[in-house]
Amino acid sequence: MKVIFLLCFVIAFVHSSFVRFSSFTELIDSESFGQFTATGQQGIVDAHNNLKSSIAKGTYVAKGTQQKPGANLRKIKWDNTVATSAQNYANTCPTGHSKGSGYGENLYWSWTSGTPSALDSYGPKASASWESEFQSYGWTSNTLDTATFNSGIGHATQMAWANTYAIGCGVKNCGPDATKNNMIKIAVVCQYNTPGNYINQPIYQEGATCSACPSPTKCESATGLCA
Template structure:
């Protein structure tokens, strides 16, 4: 399903969100704690490389983005099926009003039998997305409804 986003802002890095995400990552969680004020994605990633800390954030974001390929929804509204699916990680990243992101990564140990290292990746978002019965994005021509004082970035189709 091909979509265009009429007012999607480009996400900006936020150091306070990164600090809060790092605090969560430091506990090596297996699932989201469900903070009511921030959007949150948590993912445990495994690799055979013990020094892969810097690569884990990028690889995890690519994985979350690839989940859009799994999206079989016919609606732009967040429904229960999407909210409880793997795709919810991707929809949080692309939520129409999400403008800020911060992430943290922690090496959480190793499995000597499998010879892999576990990393926890946590990202926090503001504004929070994945709100049941709300639009994931606003449908329309790219950049057709950019907020005042923003411009359309032609390459990405995002409002900057």
Template sequence: MTLLAAFLVLAAVLQQTTGQPSGFAALSTDKPDQRKEIVDKHNALRRKVTPTARDMLKMEWNAAAAQNAKKWANKCTLSHSPNSAKPGCGENLYMSSAVKSWSQAIQKWYDEGKNFTHGIGPNKPGAVIGHYTQVVWAKSYRIGCAVAYCPQQNYKFYYVCHYCPALHFRGNNEDTMKTPYKSGKSCGVCPKACDNKLCSK
């Protein structure tokens, strides 16, 4: 048996043994590198908003939010959770038929920004912007995420992130939704310090 054939057989055996496709286990947010990737990706995107933000808080990992995200992801409902499943927190979902990195999933949410103009809102009726506005919601600074493998679904990979405090937590105010952060000089109104365009608590 050639080395390549042996590798392919081993890969097939491993997939049958674990019941999960290759690459899925590496996405687990039990792994510090995945938690770091999620936090770093969010902060990188929050730093690059246009117009720049005066009050954008720096994201940090939150174990409680991650645990709630994991509980919901494992249900494989492929729908948003009730408020009771994420007290005081917002939620972004991403579903895929193939394994994607956390950075790819988060970028997809952020890319909805092409449908959004700061201070105005959606560029056209029905435009999907909710994932973007949650990613750049200035007051959300705690995040926890998880991913589940849902083999019975068409979209088998189910990514869930919880953001605290939530985008909608203080009421679904239309004007507030148009301005997920205060525009102006970076860190212009930070409560404490500034860390490379982001406010720290």
């Protein structure tokens, strides 16, 4: 089975969705919802929390550079309301970012000439693709200035954003794509609350692991995250 991951498309659309200058808040609900099963949802949540945990503990290495530990990284939970929004947008088989959702957003596309894998598998694949930006482009500044954002790590920084506490994702088998020799297209949309990627803001607060957890969260010693 031949699979093609066109990450350049993902990167090309990063600018339209991620640069933020104000904040949004929503209530969270961790019950299962959407096209991803509970197993698929957990895989996505785990991928995000594993990244945030390694950053919080000061063990994360991005292209050879070990990052400083984080004091305020919040643990991610699945949110049905966010998942509804993400699934609704995934159902449109998008070619670019949504507008006006109030959430942060990461997109991922995969094309295959054979039978697609189970849809649940695409959540972790998407998460790994986004995180790989840190390995491909490095992470040289903890402040998301314009240069850092434009370096190509916008999906990874949304995954790592300290204040983001909720995620919901959708997936859609879009069928044959005439622009890609009728290969089967799979679209993944993940949306985030609160959004990350505020220009000139820190991605996380450097300091002793989970030493500055925002109220009402508390330090979860096993992960180093604020939960």
